[in-house]
Amino acid sequence: MKFSLTINGREQAIDLLAPAPDCRFQFGESAPRNAQVETLWPGVYSVLLDGRSYDVFVDESTDGLVVTIDGCRFEIEARDPRRFSRKSAGHAGEGFQTLASPMPGKVVRVLVATGDTVVAGQGILVVEAMKMQNEMKAARAGTVLTLAAKEGATVVAGETLATIG
Amino acid sequence: MFRKVLIANRGEIAVRIIRTLREMNIASVAVYSDPDRTSLHVRMADEAEHVGAGPSAESYLRIDRILDAARRHGAEAIHPGYGFLSENAEFAAACEDAGVTFIGPSAASIRAMGSKTAARQSAIAAGAPVVPGIDHAVSLQEAVEFARKYGYPVLLKAVAGGGGKGMRRVDREADLAGALRDASSEAGRAFRSDEVYVEKFVERPRHIEVQVLGDRHGNMVHLGERECSIQRRHQKVIEECPSPLVAQHPEMRQAMGEAAIRAARAAGYYNAGTVEFLVDQDRNFYFLEMNTRLQVEHPVTELVTGLDLVRLQVEIAAGARLPFTQNDVAWRGSAIECRIYAEDPYNNFLPFPGKITRLSRPLGPGIRLDACIYQGWTVPMEYDPLLAKLAVWAADRDAATARMIRALREYDVAGIRTNISFFRQVLEDREFRAGALHTQFIEEFFQRHSPPEPPPEFATVAALAAALHSAARKPEAAPATNGANPWLQTGRSDLLR
Numbered sequence: 001m002k003f004s005l006t007i008n009g010r011e012q013a014i015d016l017l018a019p020a021p022d023c024r025f026q027f028g029e030s031a032p033r034n035a036q037v038e039t040l041w042p043g044v045y046s047v048l049l050d051g052r053s054y055d056v057f058v059d060e061s062t063d064g065l066v067v068t069i070d071g072c073r074f075e076i077e078a079r080d081p082r083r084f085s086r087k088s089a090g091h092a093g094e095g096f097q098t099l100a101s102p103m104p105g106k107v108v109r110v111l112v113a114t115g116d117t118v119v120a121g122q123g124i125l126v127v128e129a130m131k132m133q134n135e136m137k138a139a140r141a142g143t144v145l146t147l148a149a150k151e152g153a154t155v156v157a158g159e160t161l162a163t164i165g
Numbered sequence: 166m167f168r169k170v171l172i173a174n175r176g177e178i179a180v181r182i183i184r185t186l187r188e189m190n191i192a193s194v195a196v197y198s199d200p201d202r203t204s205l206h207v208r209m210a211d212e213a214e215h216v217g218a219g220p221s222a223e224s225y226l227r228i229d230r231i232l233d234a235a236r237r238h239g240a241e242a243i244h245p246g247y248g249f250l251s252e253n254a255e256f257a258a259a260c261e262d263a264g265v266t267f268i269g270p271s272a273a274s275i276r277a278m279g280s281k282t283a284a285r286q287s288a289i290a291a292g293a294p295v296v297p298g299i300d301h302a303v304s305l306q307e308a309v310e311f312a313r314k315y316g317y318p319v320l321l322k323a324v325a326g327g328g329g330k331g332m333r334r335v336d337r338e339a340d341l342a343g344a345l346r347d348a349s350s351e352a353g354r355a356f357r358s359d360e361v362y363v364e365k366f367v368e369r370p371r372h373i374e375v376q377v378l379g380d381r382h383g384n385m386v387h388l389g390e391r392e393c394s395i396q397r398r399h400q401k402v403i404e405e406c407p408s409p410l411v412a413q414h415p416e417m418r419q420a421m422g423e424a425a426i427r428a429a430r431a432a433g434y435y436n437a438g439t440v441e442f443l444v445d446q447d448r449n450f451y452f453l454e455m456n457t458r459l460q461v462e463h464p465v466t467e468l469v470t471g472l473d474l475v476r477l478q479v480e481i482a483a484g485a486r487l488p489f490t491q492n493d494v495a496w497r498g499s500a501i502e503c504r505i506y507a508e509d510p511y512n513n514f515l516p517f518p519g520k521i522t523r524l525s526r527p528l529g530p531g532i533r534l535d536a537c538i539y540q541g542w543t544v545p546m547e548y549d550p551l552l553a554k555l556a557v558w559a560a561d562r563d564a565a566t567a568r569m570i571r572a573l574r575e576y577d578v579a580g581i582r583t584n585i586s587f588f589r590q591v592l593e594d595r596e597f598r599a600g601a602l603h604t605q606f607i608e609e610f611f612q613r614h615s616p617p618e619p620p621p622e623f624a625t626v627a628a629l630a631a632a633l634h635s636a637a638r639k640p641e642a643a644p645a646t647n648g649a650n651p652w653l654q655t656g657r658s659d660l661l662r
């Protein structure tokens with residue numbers, strides 16, 4: 001079973017030749033390797049590779065998988081090349097800036113209105129979580145095109161709150 | 166001794182207090198807000214009472230509701246923990262009026278020390294050195310004039326403040342108005358008083374504090390210092406006892422200890438309290454403020470002295486005499502504490518509340534964990550992001566540092582972001598190892614530090630795990646297989662290649 005992986009931005013192809021627990025795998029055309037893999041709990045794996053023991057945690061996020069080994073974090077996008085076409089980049093076009101909430105929280109203040117002209121560094125809105133307020137600012141000058149944020153609304157991390165163009 | 170005590174707090178400190186009460190065979194009463202119904206302090210307490218909605222002003226700061234809860238449950242005393250009402254003189258007075266013992270100092274002592282400006286004035290009167298500043302709430306004009314006279318940077322601080330709330334460093338006049346507004350509004354939300362004062366900012370100071378403990382019969386001791394210089398946003402994140410500086414200059418412990426006792430005595434202080442000092446590069450110390458409550462970081466003192474500060478607080482509140490004298494206090498070994506927060510250290514330490522999907526805790530020799538989290542619990546977004554205090558004890562500082570790194574490696578919290586891996590990097594840092602600490606340590610650490618490259622084999626294992634994980638969860642994508650084992654399907658398509 002082949003996968004195209006993007007690991008912390010780097011592309012890599014892996015072929016799973018035999019399933020866990022006695023797993024056999026191959027990167028690209030390199031020599032196949034063996035690993036002993038036990039699933040301890042959904043998302044928690046014990047991997048023995050070349051005599052070394054690894055506790056591996058796999059968490060699913062909106063952008064793919066986050067794999068953590070001994071505190072080291074790997075952001076991984078896994079695709080089966082025969083089944084999925086690559087997602088096209090779906091963000092706003094060149095010259096637009098998207099203000100996404102950096103944390104889960106609540107919109108406490110909206111400082112602009114749609115159609116307003118803003119200058120670089122101008123505060124657009126304020127998100128609060130855990131008694132910490134974070135003012136989100138325009139990176140460049142422009143016009144507020146969309147403003148999804150409403151005062152009092154609860155937002156998740158990464159949620160688009162405004163676009164400026 | 167009391168038979169039942171109410172804890173007017175939440176989170177890890179409520180849990181920590183409940184533990185000692187249980188050891189003392191005293192029943193505990195928890196109070197909780199709407200989002201805290203399933204929090205650990207409610208689960209662990211013997212009794213619990215709802216006191217209102219999520220915002221603190223509607224629950225944990227409601228003196229009337231907390232006293233109602235105490236009355237209904239027959240609690241004879243209230244432990245305020247830290248934060249919330251712990252340094253509120255009105256609350257301490259209201260407890261006494263209601264015939265409930267406040268586990269802490271008198272309302273008068275809280276008033277004397279609770280206002281940072283009044284505390285500065287009494288420290289000056291007691292002959293303790295203080296940093297130049299204006300000892301009352303300032304207007305923008307006064308702040309501007311002060312800064313012009315003493316030069317930038319200056320530090321804005323909440324008069325009623327603590328824990329870095331309502332505090333701002335200002336580097337130039339253009340930023341002063343905005344900073345004053347922000348500090349004032351943050352102070353207003355946190356302490357219901359938006360008064361802010363101004364001090365000259367001391368560059369690269371250490372923050373070292375002294376624990377004092379007095380009974381209601383006039384006896385008072387100090388329990389040594391805690392070094393709390395590692396801070397982010399003026400909030401401590403790593404604390405230790407002994408201070409590495411004091412370990413090199415042991416005479417400082419006695420000098421600071423005596424100064425702390427003098428300042429506390431001047432306010433007629435009893436119960437547990439902490440006198441904070443700034444220490445400059447020439448080892449001069451300046452009175453900063455007194456915290457009239459149990460500190461977040463009290464476990465490091467407990468580990469090194471072998472005392473239970475909460476037990477002593479309860480006993481003193483019940484009228485007991487201090488069971489030891491200054492000469493009996495001994496400091497053994499070295500303790501370090503890391504404050505584990507729900508926050509993203511690689512994105513300006515922004516809070517990151519959410520559901521804890523997986524949790525495993527460090528165990529083994531020399532570990533102490535004061536936590537309020539469990540697997541499946543959603544960390545509420547209404548409160549401080551403190552999840553746990555991980556503390557270790559070992560024979561000396563090097564061993565304690567190694568032990569802390571080991572403990573951090575065992576700590577896995579998933580579903581939210583935490584600062585666990587960040588602490589590992591700080592504790593491996595050469596400057597930290599050398600004990601060269603100051604309050605701008607973290608900013609400078611980020612400038613000199615680049616995250617270590619993981620061993621190459623980690624990427625291999627991560628890739629393998631990601632592929633296996635994806636293979637196991639894939640079936641919904643393949644209508645032709647009718648949910649059959651993807652390995653069989655792969656076998657078939659491999660045959661067709």
